[in-house]
Amino acid sequence: MNSALNELEHVSLGVMAQVLLHTQALPLQVWRSAGQINQALGTAPRHAWIVRRWLAALARASALREDAERFAWQGAPPKAAVEKLPRLYAELGFPASMAPLHNHVIECLPDLLRDQLALAPLLLQSGDPVAVLGAYQHNHFTAAINQALAARASEVRAHRDVLRVLELGGGGACTTHTVLTTLQAREKVYRFTDISALFTGAAQRQFRLEPGMHFGLLDLDQDFAEQGIEARSQDLVIAGNVLHNAHDLPRSLGQIRACLREGGSLLFSESIADNPAMLTFMHLLLSPPAGAPLRETDEAFIAPDAWRQALQAQGFQLLEVWPAATDPLAAAGQRLFHAVGVS
Template sequence: MTSAPLAEALSTLPEVGAWQVVPGSTGDTLLVAGPADGAVDDAVHAEDEKAVAAAAASGDAAVTGTDLTELPPLMRLLDETALLTMARVLDRTRLFRTHAGRTAADVVTALGTAPRHAWIVRRWLRTLTAEGRLGHDPATGHYRELTAPDRAEYARARRTLDEARDGMGYPESMTRFFLAAADRLPLLLQDRTSLHEVLFPQGETDTAEGNYRDSAQSRWANHAAAELIAHEARRREGGGRPLRVLEAGAGVGGTTEAVLSALGSTPVDYLFTDVSRFFLQAARARFGTQPGLRRALFDINADPVAQGLTPASHDVILAANVLHNARHVGRALAALRELLAPDGLLVLVESCREHYQALTSMYLLMSPHPDEERWFTDLRAGQDRVFLTEAEWAGQLDAAGFRPLPVLPPAGHPLTDLGQHVVAGRPRPGHGRPDPDRVARALAQLPGATRPVRVHAVDRVPSITTSGATS
């Protein structure tokens, strides 16, 4: 909540034109922006136009031999199976075997859903309604008349998983993962078992690697992102130092592998980071002999400087399939911008479309932690969703002071509908951005309960859909 002392202190700083308090489990973050000024020229530079074109060509080359027009129908097969799985799990509660209307809360309770996973059940209800498989009365909020598959129909649908999985380039282990997750869904929703145990059986990472590396859409995105970074390395040749790369949330290293391959013999100082030691240990085994590669823990939801990272210390920051986990995307982007050199490059790989199969599997990894009081506090607040659209990413980059590059794959590309995109940007020159240290010093005398623990400067305070501390 906004405090009067904080508002009063900020009002004495003419360089602060707008601000927003972002709550966090370890303390509040203050985002500050300068007074509004003229329009910023965000035209893509000629060199970046070449890089984007080369990245798209590299993505296409990575899926040579794959009929990309077949992929959307195959994805629909996966989604159809997931819809039947949702309906079958809901039908087993017996709530919809009468004509009585049921609320989302009724369904969450009947399933014994852990509070942190309740959003997933609400997404199921909305999805089944949108697909015409569940009735909904907007006036009362009641759901009724569920269309559920019988045992034979469900068995046939499960048999199509292998066809769809193989056609999309996933390994065989993905079929086992989808089926195992579907069979355990009631227990997973109740937190009586963990999806980690299903995704990483005996600590193996093959299934996760297949998801983030082997599918056609992942291959395309990883190689396009890798070419953007390789192009940046070529642009900086002769600078007298290695290319300084920070990869945030590197996970199983699916994108890392493509980037290191694209960089070839380019000297690098590559910091591979993740919030989990499990992935750092896996990276040690996988990339242990790679020259210039270091490993470290890094949490995108915490202050990077407090974690030992230095402002303006990286030429490239890469975050593949991780930044949607930021509790406040604007805050996370502002923090990453402070770590990036003034002429550096930010490269994101992000899913910008919801797939139903994820609603019965991977989404369980994206629920808030059991001890989290809040989940997303940005534009997704209260919406029961994880992913941002391409336009939303561009807006968030712009608000955090980046000049967005064209999103890849380009409009009209056969892979666009699958939703996996490369989103990149460069820092814009500052336009009256406040000095975070000066702001922090001005707030130093405030009572501890009203004083933010960190301050980030942005070009524009990002908008949110719920009431926020914005001035």
């Protein structure tokens, strides 16, 4: 799997190089700053951070030289061997739809960066929106993270016999399915939430016969109590690859802490670094909406030590980060975090 992951990264670096060369945003033997490159490409301001992350990734891979915040090609730029995508995605455990979907996005990247096309409608042309938007979560690495999360969820003790679980940003219910399978024998009240009725409706259809299930909308950036989540009411909060979407992370973590009983657990998965493949694909969805304030930082994800500090500041103790950096599963850049509320 790690060999396929490395190959996919190289293909994605080649895609970045292809866009920068073919649009003449960064020609050969020319030095340009990130601002000049975005201007030459015609990047919409809200997507400019994506191109800056491309430049950082290409520089890390020694494809670009950097001097005084300007960039130039170093040697032959990497090739965009997109014909490898079907094999690589299959080896990584993704559904068969992933490769043609990514390839379609690659073909449209200049127009997407210029806001002449929008990614969400483009993706939704490919079929069922829940399946399409959740496809990138179905892979061997995320499956391992979800299995580990579910195993730890099964060890959480209920405060009053019935385990009360709140899932945030449930999306395509990839995490939900694994956790419910593991908790099948437990008496529970499980509240599946998402910001979109598209996902809560799909989850309700999928899990309607599961005892103890409830479904509702919830916005990470709004007051939880005003959305029906009472203070100190939950034994466990689950968030699968969603907390990076919080506009004000300290506030959102504070809301989570407030809804947990003393000693309750927060289990969440997150990427801890850029993924070059997603930088030419799904990360475009992380750009702010048109007309909204621009991102304060180009970093979409934060490192484990930063998570530890953020959690501690809001009344959590971080018990575990899994897998360890030396574990082969760590290569995908995903981690499971287990924190508990403390006084």
